[in-house]
Amino acid sequence: VSGGGEAARLAAVLRGLGGSARGHDVAIGIGDDAAVLVPPPGQRLVATVDMVLEGQHFHRRGPAAAALRDIGWRALAVNLSDIAAMGALPRFALASLGLPDDMTPADVEALCAGMAALATAHDVAVVGGNLARTSGGLIVDITVLGWAEHPVARAGARAGDRLCVTGRLGAAAAGLALLSREPATHGALGRAADSVLAAQRRPEPRVREGLALGAMARAGLVHAMCDVSDGLALDLSRLCGDALGAVVWRDRLPIPPEVSAVADALSADAGTWALHGGEDYELLCAVDPAALEEVRNAVQRSAGVPLHTIGEFTAGPGQLRLAARPGDDGRPLAAAGWDPFR
Amino acid sequence: VSGGGEAARLAAVLRGLGGSARGHDVAIGIGDDAAVLVPPPGQRLVATVDMVLEGQHFHRRGPAAAALRDIGWRALAVNLSDIAAMGALPRFALASLGLPDDMTPADVEALCAGMAALATAHDVAVVGGNLARTSGGLIVDITVLGWAEHPVARAGARAGDRLCVTGRLGAAAAGLALLSREPATHGALGRAADSVLAAQRRPEPRVREGLALGAMARAGLVHAMCDVSDGLALDLSRLCGDALGAVVWRDRLPIPPEVSAVADALSADAGTWALHGGEDYELLCAVDPAALEEVRNAVQRSAGVPLHTIGEFTAGPGQLRLAARPGDDGRPLAAAGWDPFR
Numbered sequence: 001v002s003g004g005g006e007a008a009r010l011a012a013v014l015r016g017l018g019g020s021a022r023g024h025d026v027a028i029g030i031g032d033d034a035a036v037l038v039p040p041p042g043q044r045l046v047a048t049v050d051m052v053l054e055g056q057h058f059h060r061r062g063p064a065a066a067a068l069r070d071i072g073w074r075a076l077a078v079n080l081s082d083i084a085a086m087g088a089l090p091r092f093a094l095a096s097l098g099l100p101d102d103m104t105p106a107d108v109e110a111l112c113a114g115m116a117a118l119a120t121a122h123d124v125a126v127v128g129g130n131l132a133r134t135s136g137g138l139i140v141d142i143t144v145l146g147w148a149e150h151p152v153a154r155a156g157a158r159a160g161d162r163l164c165v166t167g168r169l170g171a172a173a174a175g176l177a178l179l180s181r182e183p184a185t186h187g188a189l190g191r192a193a194d195s196v197l198a199a200q201r202r203p204e205p206r207v208r209e210g211l212a213l214g215a216m217a218r219a220g221l222v223h224a225m226c227d228v229s230d231g232l233a234l235d236l237s238r239l240c241g242d243a244l245g246a247v248v249w250r251d252r253l254p255i256p257p258e259v260s261a262v263a264d265a266l267s268a269d270a271g272t273w274a275l276h277g278g279e280d281y282e283l284l285c286a287v288d289p290a291a292l293e294e295v296r297n298a299v300q301r302s303a304g305v306p307l308h309t310i311g312e313f314t315a316g317p318g319q320l321r322l323a324a325r326p327g328d329d330g331r332p333l334a335a336a337g338w339d340p341f342r
Numbered sequence: 343v344s345g346g347g348e349a350a351r352l353a354a355v356l357r358g359l360g361g362s363a364r365g366h367d368v369a370i371g372i373g374d375d376a377a378v379l380v381p382p383p384g385q386r387l388v389a390t391v392d393m394v395l396e397g398q399h400f401h402r403r404g405p406a407a408a409a410l411r412d413i414g415w416r417a418l419a420v421n422l423s424d425i426a427a428m429g430a431l432p433r434f435a436l437a438s439l440g441l442p443d444d445m446t447p448a449d450v451e452a453l454c455a456g457m458a459a460l461a462t463a464h465d466v467a468v469v470g471g472n473l474a475r476t477s478g479g480l481i482v483d484i485t486v487l488g489w490a491e492h493p494v495a496r497a498g499a500r501a502g503d504r505l506c507v508t509g510r511l512g513a514a515a516a517g518l519a520l521l522s523r524e525p526a527t528h529g530a531l532g533r534a535a536d537s538v539l540a541a542q543r544r545p546e547p548r549v550r551e552g553l554a555l556g557a558m559a560r561a562g563l564v565h566a567m568c569d570v571s572d573g574l575a576l577d578l579s580r581l582c583g584d585a586l587g588a589v590v591w592r593d594r595l596p597i598p599p600e601v602s603a604v605a606d607a608l609s610a611d612a613g614t615w616a617l618h619g620g621e622d623y624e625l626l627c628a629v630d631p632a633a634l635e636e637v638r639n640a641v642q643r644s645a646g647v648p649l650h651t652i653g654e655f656t657a658g659p660g661q662l663r664l665a666a667r668p669g670d671d672g673r674p675l676a677a678a679g680w681d682p683f684r
Contacts, residue, residue, distance in 0.1 A: 034488075145389065146376075
């Protein structure tokens with residue numbers, strides 16, 4: 001972005017992003033010093049922020065380049081996932097963009113269009129924004145606000161609770177691995193490649209599933225929840241906290257056939273992707289063992305993805321183990337995953 | 343920032359920032375997927391985000407280098423100013439940091455200490471945070487949330503309303519001009535230099551004054567408000583909207599002696615700084631002419647800075663004029679100020 005006259009056009013792009021944002025609970029949207037929003041009676045405010053940076057979380061150039069629409073989608077998706085992990089309803093977003101000189105207003109429109117597509121799908125109103133010029137790479141920092149009567153914390157799992165996860169694991173990591181290969185590899189893998197690349201580029205935040213699990217938490221049947229952003233093992237270690245351990249059953253991990261197909265083609269290990277790959281944006285939770293069926297049915301009724309039982313919480317601090325199947329003793333599992341400063 | 347082992351230390355810095363944040367209205371602070379906050383009954387939620395970038399809004403090196411503590415302070419201050427401009431009470435902050443490899447954990451601590459100092463002064467709880475590594479310059483993006491029963495919008499000024507501003511104008515621009523000169527110039531100017539440099543480096547958001555003006559707005563005596571971030575003329579044009587103009591009285595501009603002294607020393611025009619310099623973070627508002635005294639007294643009672651009457655709103659769209667004094671006709675005033683894409 002360059003030139004003085006473009007500030008107005010860019011501001012219009014941002015206002016356009018907020019254009020569909022008026023609702024009964026948006027008193028003032030984009031364009032004032034701050035947004036003004038109306039809290040529903042009896043609800044708590046849930047707030048999260050997550051920044052994605054060119055070169056760290058995405059690329060605009062080179063073999064692993066992402067489309068601007070996908071970058072916008074993804075930046076919002078990771079925040080919606082955090083709100084979903086609280087069992088809360090996401091409702092508002094504020095977008096802060098740092099724009100390099102080489103981006104045209106049309107580029108910014110594409111970025112915002114991706115964000116708007118996901119926002120519209122989840123009825124999230126973009127109520128604030130901020131544009132800055134940067135001499136570095138593209139910066140997309142998004143704050144999402146939501147509501148919940150009884151948000152679900154990370155803390156609260158008990159020894160004996162079942163460890164459950166929504167959807168599938170390893171697809172985003174498979175997509176990331178594939179991105180660094182020649183497009184010829186993608187072609188040979190056909191629909192398996194399309195599927196894992198889509199998981200990497202356009203993660204679907206588990207908002208409906210989070211609300212269903214939040215309702216189960218209110219009923220005392222789900223005890224703790226987080227999302228899988230940095231890898232199952234690392235996020236699980238956070239769910240365990242200082243007082244618990246957990247065992248993961250390898251044969252129960254929901255690794256879909258397309259992930260296995262990509263792993264075979266790249267001579268990689270699908271299990272490692274599922275355990276340590278990250279960016280799955282599934283929900284991981286501790287479920288009362290007596291209520292497994294009820295909780296699974298509740299997630300099913302949300303019209304979301306299935307809930308899988310993949311292990312259990314154990315007494316004793318900080319010990320993660322990987323077993324072949326329920327009943328096996330297994331071996332220690334490292335709490336390794338995505339580290340932003342690695 | 344580099345090396346895998348530092349992620350934990352950095353996370354501790356961020357948690358430290360949130361350490362003093364527990365209050366009756368913070369159910370969950372930093373460390374979960376999202377913060378959980380308790381809205382006070384009958385209040386509206388006010389939300390803003392503002393990003394500051396190395397090379398654009400501050401420098402860490404060279405003659406105009408800012409201290410990390412000041413960078414942290416300033417990044418929060420500009421957001422508190424936006425909340426103050428709504429007549430709202432700032433209460434929570436979420437900080438998103440993009441850290442270059444050359445920053446040590448001690449550097450990050452200094453940055454966070456500046457932020458924490460201002461947060462503590464205004465009883466703002468840091469409830470969320472996000473750390474990323476960047477190959478570009480330092481990124482500080484802050485979201486602030488606050489509460490107000492009746493927030494004051496930018497829109498609402500009426501022809502005949504008096505134009506009022508808190509505090510002083512031009513000091514931050516004087517400080518910016520001074521930053522690019524040799525330190526010898528600072529020395530010769532003595533306390534005048536200290537004063538304008540402090541205004542540039544550690545702006546004081548007008549939170550108390552904003553709350554007092556918000557109370558006057560509820561009583562129908564203040565009709566519109568914004569902060570002066572991009573320069574008096576440009577921010578005034580936004581307050582006028584499409585339907586109004588305004589005249590500014592040159593002799594009433596609160597340009598303090600230290601700003602005039604610096605302008606003289608640098609052969610610059612203090613009036614230009616006051617009108618177009620920006621970064622003053624004062625509050626600009628439209629006041630019912632019959633209630634001027636009452637509104638001024640209310641701001642005085644807030645233990646804040648004085649409120650000055652510097653002009654009035656006129657009928658007719660988009661026309662800004664600069665007059666020597668009340669009663670003069672004056673000349674057109676350009677709505678020029680800070681443009682992030684200039």
